[in-house]
Amino acid sequence: MVNTEAKYIMSIDQGTTSSRAIIVNHDGEIVGSSQAEFEQFYPQPGWVEHDANLIWNNVQQVIAGAFIDGGINPSQIAAIGLTNQRETTVVWDKQTGKPIYHAIVWQSRQTADLAEQLIQDGHQEMIQAKTGLVIDAYFSATKIRWILDQVEGAQARAEAGELLFGTIDSWLLYKLTDGDVHNTDYTNASRTMLFNIHTLEWDQDILNLLNIPRQMLPEVKSNSELLGTTKSYLFFNYEIPITGMAGDQQAALFGQLAFEPGMVKSTYGTGSFIIANLGSEAFLSKHNLLTTIAYVLDGEVTYALEGSIFVAGSAVQWLRDGLQLIENSAETEALAFQSDNEDQVYLVPAFTGLGAPYWNSHARGSLFGLTRGTTKADLAQATLQSIAYQVNDIIDTMRLDTDVAITELRVDGGASLNDFLMQFQADITGVKLTRAKNLETTALGAAYLAGLGIGFWKNREDLMQFVTPGNEYFANMSDEHRRRLIKGWQRAVKTTEYYAELVNEDS
Numbered sequence: 001m002v003n004t005e006a007k008y009i010m011s012i013d014q015g016t017t018s019s020r021a022i023i024v025n026h027d028g029e030i031v032g033s034s035q036a037e038f039e040q041f042y043p044q045p046g047w048v049e050h051d052a053n054l055i056w057n058n059v060q061q062v063i064a065g066a067f068i069d070g071g072i073n074p075s076q077i078a079a080i081g082l083t084n085q086r087e088t089t090v091v092w093d094k095q096t097g098k099p100i101y102h103a104i105v106w107q108s109r110q111t112a113d114l115a116e117q118l119i120q121d122g123h124q125e126m127i128q129a130k131t132g133l134v135i136d137a138y139f140s141a142t143k144i145r146w147i148l149d150q151v152e153g154a155q156a157r158a159e160a161g162e163l164l165f166g167t168i169d170s171w172l173l174y175k176l177t178d179g180d181v182h183n184t185d186y187t188n189a190s191r192t193m194l195f196n197i198h199t200l201e202w203d204q205d206i207l208n209l210l211n212i213p214r215q216m217l218p219e220v221k222s223n224s225e226l227l228g229t230t231k232s233y234l235f236f237n238y239e240i241p242i243t244g245m246a247g248d249q250q251a252a253l254f255g256q257l258a259f260e261p262g263m264v265k266s267t268y269g270t271g272s273f274i275i276a277n278l279g280s281e282a283f284l285s286k287h288n289l290l291t292t293i294a295y296v297l298d299g300e301v302t303y304a305l306e307g308s309i310f311v312a313g314s315a316v317q318w319l320r321d322g323l324q325l326i327e328n329s330a331e332t333e334a335l336a337f338q339s340d341n342e343d344q345v346y347l348v349p350a351f352t353g354l355g356a357p358y359w360n361s362h363a364r365g366s367l368f369g370l371t372r373g374t375t376k377a378d379l380a381q382a383t384l385q386s387i388a389y390q391v392n393d394i395i396d397t398m399r400l401d402t403d404v405a406i407t408e409l410r411v412d413g414g415a416s417l418n419d420f421l422m423q424f425q426a427d428i429t430g431v432k433l434t435r436a437k438n439l440e441t442t443a444l445g446a447a448y449l450a451g452l453g454i455g456f457w458k459n460r461e462d463l464m465q466f467v468t469p470g471n472e473y474f475a476n477m478s479d480e481h482r483r484r485l486i487k488g489w490q491r492a493v494k495t496t497e498y499y500a501e502l503v504n505e506d507s
């Protein structure tokens with residue numbers, strides 16, 4: 001059945017700790033939404049896994065929830081946009097659609113040794129030139145290799161064409177189309193460490209190096225086109241086109257309407273991801289940042305420079321769930337304002353190693369400067385500050401790498417609601433922060449892509465009417481103070497890395 005009264009776009013945002021679905025009207029307003037967390041698995045220290053079937057159930061739950069919340073039915077949905085946690089790797093049986101192993105999550109360190117071996121074997125330069133990425137366990141490539149090695153018979157089955165690989169976008173698209181479609185999009189493909197971002201093809205040299213059969217990989221599509229159509233039974237007899245898809249950080253850049261080269265967004269979620277629009281230039285970082293595809297629209301590729309931080313809001317979750325120092329994340333704001341932190345406590349939240357620009361898989365979290373007088377408030381402050389210091393490291397590196405003068409950060413994500421964090425970020429980085437009025441920039445970005453894909457909105461100019469900046473934060477700290485704090489942070493990171501080196505020598 002074809003939609004006759006389609007007035008809305010549905011967007012599904014499948015994140016690391018929760019999924020959400022929103023319904024957006026023609027004015028870019030959210031008229032229905034639903035969110036639900038799902039279970040995380042930590043089978044060994046540093047490993048993080050998901051159950052891909054659970055994710056699918058969770059997504060179906062939020063889809064239904066958004067319809068109920070908005071009082072809207074599927075006949076009113078013109079198109080669906082899909083956005084997702086990136087890199088997380090699923091391998092499933094082509095016939096049955098059943099995953100052969102848990103999804104290995106982007107944060108997981110179980111392939112750190114494999115990544116290190118590739119570096120030691122001298123492949124870094126080639127991999128960066130082709131994929132724009134540094135070699136790290138973060139990306140999908142080593143995770144696929146790991147699954148093919150660990151699950152009995154998997155390599156042979158993959159070679160026989162019996163297994164499929166996908167990141168969460170592909171997996172959900174496959175489920176939404178009931179197995180009809182095995183596609184991904186350029187942004188997600190660019191995070192696998194198997195995709196050549198210049199030729200826009202899977203790279204046979206890297207596939208050979210890792211012995212990954214080409215036939216496992218999805219077809220790569222642009223971010224705003226027909227990617228598949230939902231099976232009618234899923235949406236009460238309506239077949240809804242999926243016309244927008246992007247990895248969540250690229251979707252957030254799009255949702256921030258940061259279309260001009262030099263515009264930078266910083267998302268404060270589980271991790272933190274800073275992305276600068278590079279325009280049409282696939283500039284390669286000399287300082288361990290990532291070059292990635294921001295979006296491909298109307299045959300034109302826009303590239304981005306990215307700094308990825310593995311632990312940001314999840315450090316606040318650790319205060320809440322691990323240490324049980326607080327009951328909810330928002331409490332850290334008042335606590336941090338209370339602390340005078342004269343002793344200068346530093347937390348380096350390297351719980352799953354350090355991401356950009358350090359790329360240290362072996363580092364683990366450390367606390368410095370504790371005294372008998374250290375309070376819960378000091379720990380809350382140090383935790384929020386650690387997020388800002390990590391973001392500052394990325395902005396500094398971007399400034400080193402490019403001649404882009406970064407004077408403004410467009411911020412979003414759950415933890416960007418924290419006024420202490422935002423003010424400290426502005427102070428420590430010396431930039432203005434503009435927080436999106438609607439923090440659902442990721443889901444909105446995917447909705448915009450889907451809407452453009454079916455002509456619901458005509459073009460990017462049409463979307464500019466949705467620019468509604470929220471709070472702004474201005475730098476207000478002396479240079480001397482800023483330098484002193486940053487020096488302390490740099491010493492803390494250096495010591496954390498040194499400690500990891502010593503521990504690693506022993507093992």
Ligand SMILES: Nc1ncnc2c1ncn2[C@@H]1O[C@H](COP(=O)(O)OP(=O)(O)O)[C@@H](O)[C@H]1O
Nearest residue numbers: 015269270313314316317329330413414415418
């Ligand atoms: N007010 C707050 N202060 C500090 N951290 C927060 C606050 N609200 C949420 N967070 C943190 O932000 C993260 C949730 O943000 P969200 O954007 O939903 O993340 P994701 O999309 O990665 O699941 C959690 O890690 C949570 O601890």
Ligand SMILES: O=P(O)(O)OC[C@H](O)CO
Nearest residue numbers: 015016085086269270271
């Ligand atoms: O799910 P999020 O929002 O933590 O985002 C995860 C990133 O896409 C990982 O690269």
